[in-house]
Amino acid sequence: MLAPTRRTGTLPPMQPGLKVGNRAEVRIEVTEDMCPAFDGIVVHRVYSTWSMAHHMELAARKVLVDHLEPHEEGIGAHLSIDHVAPCPVGHVVRVEAEAVELEGTTLVCRVTAWDGTRLLGEGRQVQRILPKTTLAKIIKRAEEPDKEHDA
Secondary structure: OOOOOOOOOEOOOOOOOOEOOOEEEEEEEOOHHHOOEEOOEEOOOEOOHHHHHHHHHHHHHHHHHOOOOOOEEEEEEEEEEEEOOOOEOOOEEEEEEEEEEEEOOEEEEEEEEEEOOEEEEEEEEEEEEEEHHHHHHHHHHHHOOOHHHHO
């Protein structure tokens, strides 16, 4: 579980414009491919939780991306969502992200999804900012065979 917001401020000097309170949003029209489907069968003609999760990740990414240095990358570390209301196909969803905590190399955003003035979902998204070289090493290690399980 995430600790409550502890600090307001900025990340290290490489991102001086990234501050608590920075916001971003995405707007999307709900389409059939955003409906919950299991084994190819659409269960409801409404905005799915996994589509909401995707759009919340996108909005949070927009809070960060313009503040990354060329040698840095952000990676998702956590996402939690309470999906509180349905949204039918054809409606426009506005997903908002706001930086609420910056500490070390961690950015925490509060994320919300709206259909007009009706709250659809809310949650928290966490990103870690790493040097691209560090991220490349992490990915390379993940690509190596797991000798313990491959034996």
